[in-house]
């Protein structure tokens with residue numbers, strides 16, 4: 001080979017290696033990190049792509065710890081991305097829907113943006129009428145989390161951590177939070193949340209993924225069949241704050257004890273359904289006797305054959321049918337996200353617990369460790 005030809009071949013090989021390191025083709029059983037954009041103040045945001053042994057993929061960004069995509073097979077083995085999201089960090093910076101995000105310090109609503117703890121009243125940021133929603137104006141979903149890949153026996157793990165400062169959005173005390181995502185070889189996304197504090201505070205963490213088991217952009221989710229393992233739900237007032245009642249689901253559109261199409265009763269003439277503009281309610285899960293995870297919900301998409309099971313240690317789950325999506329938000333691949341084109345199953349303690357002494361407590365004391373686990377399991381049973 002002539003010298004100049006060798007030169008070209010060498011440069012070409014070098015270029016290919018460089019491309020392979022910056023934009024590698026995901027290898028089964030690997031985690032790849034890539035740049036995902038920047039925040040408004042110029043902070044670098046990364047995307048971690050976790051590929052399991054069968055080639056199914058979970059992508060998570062350091063911005064808000066959001067699950068950006070989940071590519072899982074249908075009954076014929078064809079992968080589709082079953083969550084809503086954006087193509088780059090800039091989308092998440094501007095986002096108002098909490099797509100895929102880690103939500104804190106308090107997932108869901110706190111009424112009148114205040115609560116009293118040990119005799120002291122704390123005033124929080126209002127970002128939902130009179131109330132505080134999902135941690136306030138700058139919740140955990142708007143923070144850049146530190147990331148570390150971990151080795152896991154059964155898949156790929158990513159550990160995210162964040163320090164929320166004393167006074168952030170009005171919440172008391174520094175709170176150290178660690179969330180570990182594990183994308184298993186069995187197509188399960190396990191989310192392990194933990195937090196510690198030096199003084200008493202309240203905590204309620206969740207993930208706000210929007211699912212469409214037919215694939216994002218494939219239409220609405222009204223035909224998906226849903227089961228929720230709950231005999232009761234927490235009815236709400238006009239501000240979507242629980243009234244404090246635990247109401248039986250029997251003879252209401254909230255009875256999902258037997259699998260029922262999400263759309264079957266969504267437009268029923270029901271006071272609670274009108275207040276939510278569809279489903280936007282917390283269900284009281286049947287708590288297991290032990291402290292392990294139990295099956296909270298199961299969703300089947302008859303068209304694709306994909307099934308999602310939600311397992312959790314939490315006492316509640318918010319079922320939300322994307323009622324506020326209006327087609328104005330443009331997401332991944334240019335898809336306009338329309339009303340009811342996805343559903344959320346946010347595992348949590350009940351909304352407004354800091355003001356509802358009869359609800360399970362969300363207080364965290366020094367020396368104690370907040371620890372909850374939720375797993376989203378995908379399958380295609382025959």
Ligand code: GLA
Pocket residue numbers: 096097098108133240280318320324344346
């Ligand atoms: C939760 C709330 C909804 C809505 C969404 C985000 O599910 O309960 O009312 O705020 O988050 O749009």
